[in-house]
Amino acid sequence: MKFLYILILFFCSNCDTNNVKQKYDILSLIYGDLAKPIKPALPFQMMKEKNGDWYFKTEKDSLNFSNFKNKIESDPIIVAISTIQNNWQQWLSKEHIQKDIPTGFEQLYEKFKKTYQYKKGETITLSNIKKERQQDSIIPFHDSLIRPDRKDYDQFYMLISFSKVVFNEEQNKAIVLVAMSRSKLDGVSGIYFLRKENGIWKQEKYIGLFIS
Structure with missing residues (x-):
């Protein structure tokens, strides 16, 4: 009985480790696409x-x-990273988004809409995000980095905000919401649909939400 308990713990630990690795593989892929x-x-x-x-x-x-x-x-360049904690349901539920969901992602998108938000206190481990440009710095975002009387970002070059990465049961499809901005008046957001092929995550589709 004790051996079975240890075996279950070992299996669960391996699953969690695999989930974390896949999450940061995806965040690194998107970061590399945006942080330039x-x-x-x-x-x-x-x-x-x-x-x-x-x-x-x-x-x-x-x-x-x-x-x-x-x-x-x-x-x-300095890139600030934050988590998406606020409610985006008004954007995620828009009719044109529902129509554009790639085939095979419909059920996962319904799951995503319920689980995409980070809770207060949950963080992203920045050291797990792989950088293509080694000269750049990644820092955690906090409100004190932005001056309320300034539209530009003085303390960093770019702000990227990630939702949780939501996977299907087979761990070969994933969805994540991302917002990126270079100032208060220069931002874009959208949903990434990703598929794992031959052990590598690739973007299946991107659906834009809004541009500021």
Whole structure:
């Protein structure tokens, strides 16, 4: 009897560990997709048109832009991470969202709508999120990082908020709600539908909720 009890505990522990790993595999995938500096647009004054295409006017212009682009892409950024605790039911229940749910995710979405919110005090272990850009920093978000009289974020470059990652029983489908913003007036949110294929999580579909 004691051996059976230990075996059950061992099995449950392995399940929990696997769930945590898969959760952070998904968060890392989405983080890597979002946590990037904005690519600079080509400055018009450096360009000239030829045969319908645009070219740099001089070699110096080309070099200046290349150096500027490389600096932006290599400079470290600070990304703040938070959990979604507030109620998003008015968005999650909209008719167009229900119609766009990918085939095979219908039951999981109903489960997701009931379990997506983090409870107060629940956190994301930031060290478990894998970064593609090692020069960047991930910090926990708290209200003191934002000044009420400022629309821009002064203490960090980007804020990403995650809901709970909700899995199906087979652990091969998952749904997560994500909001990302670079200021109070520059934000986007949406729902990620993911499928696991050959041991790798891939985005099946993304449904946008709103843009600010």
